[in-house]
Amino acid sequence: MNPKTPKSARLHIAIAGRVNAGKSSFLNMLAGQEAAITSSVPGTTTDVVEKTMELLPLGPVVLLDTAGLDDTSALGAARTAKTKKALKRADVLTVIVAVDTGWSTFEDEIVNEARAAGVPVVAVVNKTDLKEPETGFLALLDVKKLPFVCGSALAIGRQEEFRRAYKDALRGLLPALGGPPPALAGDLLPPGGMAVLVVPIDLGAPQGRLIVPQVQCIRDLLDCDSTALVVKDRELASTLGRLATPPDLVICDSQVVARTVADTPEEIKLTTFSILFARYKGDLAALARGAAQIEKLKDGDKVLIAEGCSHHPLEDDIGRVKIPRWLRQYTGADLRIESCAGHDFPDNLDEFKLIIHCGGCVMTRREMTGRMDEAGVHDIPMTNYGLAISALQGVLRRALSPFPGALQAYEMEVGRQS
Ligand SMILES: Nc1nc2c(ncn2[C@@H]2O[C@H](COP(=O)(O)OP(=O)(O)OP(=O)(O)O)[C@@H](O)[C@H]2O)c(=O)[nH]1
Ligand SMILES: [Mg+2]
Incomplete structure (x- = not known):
């Protein structure tokens, strides 16, 4: 996938941990740029920071940097609530823990929450430049059945090694991430089939482009070696009339479904973009x-x-x-x-x-x-x-x-x- 991959199709990685664990520094190390502000002041990150990037060879991801789980400031509770909301859109959770502070109930709580929601977790032990992690600490992570990697987000020269270990750990979780999403539309057509896409161009349509679900459908049909014919609702009847053989499927915008049904002969399969996405997303x-x-x-x-x-x-x-x-x-x-x-x-x-x-x-x-x-x-x-x-x-x-x-x-x- 290229940088234009829609955000919703990217692997979402939530990064959580206590204040000052180095969450934002870790994100910056992965991104190779100062995408998030870091500082020694606890509570630097106050809201969810999103960074889209290619994490090769894993592919396109969205990193979600979050506020510290133990933020005790006046707004701490609101920030933690935001972190927990971010977890709801994450496919995987990365818990960052600084080697000098060790594991606490804060980490336990977020790990349990992720696991209860079926979100796989990887632990990152950061700041190993300060001291080597104790064997007891690492044994504890083993007992908790947490895959982990150790390193330092700031140790220039050793970052590539850290990044690679982290990506390997993520790849180890891939089976738990559920494999590729189900097909969008292509599986509804025979090989070499044709779909007619009915796209109204009304006030709500953006200038000069199609919307993401329409584009994704076209791409999915092309991936399945099918033909996609795109028409406005007013042109559907005349287009169907001009085709020597009827299409295998008509897909329309929900807002014109009544008219599309009226204009499409009963024997042609018909559905809406929205129904296709209902199947794809849920x-x-x-x-x-x-x-x-x-x-x-x-x-x-x-x-x-x-x-x-x-x-x-x-x-x-x-x-x-x-x-x-x-x-x-x-x-x-x-x-x-x-x-x-x-x-x-x-x-x-x-x-x-x-x-x-x-x-x-x-x-x-x-x-x-x-x-x-x-x-x-x-x-x-x-x-x-x-x-x-x-x-x-x-x-x-x-x-x-x-x-x-x-x-x-x-x-x-x-x-x-x-
Ligand atoms: N020695 C060392 N310091 C680090 C490392 N990673 C981060 N730091 C430092 O730890 C402090 C906190 O780093 P941040 O990345 O802002 O931590 P955070 O977890 O995002 O913190 P909050 O946003 O406040 O929750 C900064 O002073 C960083 O420079 C590391 O690997 N080694
Ligand atoms: Mg931060």
């Missing part, structure tokens, strides 16, 4: 089950609309305006609708009857599945924008038809008494 069947909850909403029910990025909402913003309007129209119920954005996901999930999440194009698969797990723990149905829109337009069954398992999950849940 558990499509679970999100389809969540969409069934729309049929059961009643007066006074609270619905959470959750957005992965914090963009400036347009007048007819999909999450803030359109979905709430369609939900109220469709259910006829007096719903209480709240929204959240960015990496903040509320703690009071119990209050909601349904969570409608965006496609999560800027989120990692882990962050998305983590949110689904959280909703699952609270037994709150969760679906996503695309599935909800298709349901609210009355075409969800058609849009799920390429995914029989998810369609069945939806049907069963609709049929279940609430």
